Amino acid sequence: MTVYPIVIAQQNFTHQDSLHYPFEERGLQFGDGIYEVIRIYKGNYYLLKEHMDRLFCSAEAIKIDLNITKEELTRLLLKLLEKNKMTTDGKVYLQATRGSAPRDHVFPVDTPANLYAYVQDLPRPSEKLKNGICTITTPDVRWENCYIKSLNLLPNVLAKQEAKENNCYEAILHRGELVTECSSSNIYIVKNGEIYTHPTTNRILHGCVRMRIEKFANDLSIPFHEQAFYKEAIFQADEVFLSSSTSEVMPVVRVNNQHIQDGKPGAITRKLQKAYELDAAITENNITQA
Template sequence: MTMKPYVLTQTEYVNNEELNYPFEERGLQFGDGVYEVVRIYDGEYYLMDEHVERLYRSAEAIKIEVPFEKAELYQKLNQLLEMNQVTGDAKMYLQITRGSAPRDHVFPEGVVANLYAYVKDVPRKLEPMREGVSVITHPDIRWELCYIKSLNLLPNVMAKQEAKEQGSFEAILHKEGKVTECSSANAYLVKDGTIYTHPATKNILHGCVRMRIEEFCQKLDIPFKEIPFTLEHIQEADEMFLSSSTAEVMPITQVDGEFIADGEPGVITRLLQQAYEQDAGIPEYRSIFETVVRPGLEEYKPHADAN
């Protein structure tokens, strides 16, 4: 992943080699901040409104004042793309912390929040989106306010690392057997034509792609139920998938070494992948469906009696 040269800060645009903050910085020492990752396709932000709204919600929840009004932030982030001459697929990372101040658990007074945003080239994960991925299960030991997209990610990091060490793409998190989400994605199970996923409570991140998937389901007449599923339900699943800004709609074909159904990405997952590409404006020649037969998708009809 190639990092673009210009970085947006709370005061100016700087070269990434010149970006510098004091070591007594609230994000570094306390994880006292929030962040967003926004997908970019062909030089254009995708789901930008949803990410910006969530950024401000997260900042408000931990009492950080974003140094820009929304309109100004939009303008500056668009300029960031222009200055970096972004024309391909990339991601924009934006972080806001409470600021730089002598280390003290109590909020410092009169300190301006630190902000930086940068862009990296990131190609789409075409092969795993076509073939599906394996995941592991892992206890969810995170705090109770996961709807805040905070910098406190150590439990997520440990779970993701364990997945990597076991040769898997992700870790499905669960509280006493009830699935919440993944370490860096939302999780879904399909049974008898209906999608099940954990409700958008404070215990999970309210994913921007997750919100769009729910809209896709409404348009495609696919039942979408915010009802938690368990590790036991996974054993009987017809399909599973996960979603995030960088993984898009990713089929899950194995969990803890056991295949989901026949071990192939399911039809509903494919329908949602197709809807995602159309919504994001992915051209036909760059589709993951180059090696997938489309007629089966077009002929598919969700179960009319699914409940």
């Protein structure tokens, strides 16, 4: 598909086929920026408000003045879908940096933020949702403020690459023996019919889908505990699953080459997948019927 980014710089709005910033751009030189990935189903955003809230929370945390309101940015993102005639499943990548200025660790003065977003087709990972995925575990060597969705993703990239080199989908991160999250998703275990996941502290990203899963669990009368667990608990769990905007509610059936129970997605994971599909208004339900 043709991709038309939106660029918001110095209070102007333009559509461009390519982006051009000065070589001294703080996102490039310092990773001095934030981002969001927003899911699209059948041409409609899913959890757009939650993503906008998190973007502005991240901006406040690292003291970036976006110089735009949530309402204005939301309007532009809706216009982006219209411009691209988006009617399929996809995603939007949205990024904001502190702007373009001579390289200096100190914040530049009177420098507008650079914002851009673009849309891409992204089919649902149907086979993985149906059959489950395998993961590895690896130490969490990230910084202390993982709740900020910043551009500083090198530890995440290295963890994800390690997973790929082991023919796995994801890497489960742990500090000492305590599990935090994955390289690009939140992680959960199910034990005796109850869900456990790391509390919403600065150690993890406060996932938009994660918040929805808590709601689904409450609606389904499934106990949901924000309680950290140790790596050993993964292998004793009845079910393991992860979540993100692109992975949805993803069953984990093998960790470090060891099967979780019988190596098949569990009943609670299936219920949450169904709740997700209904909430996102995904009509063709060919995942959870298997």
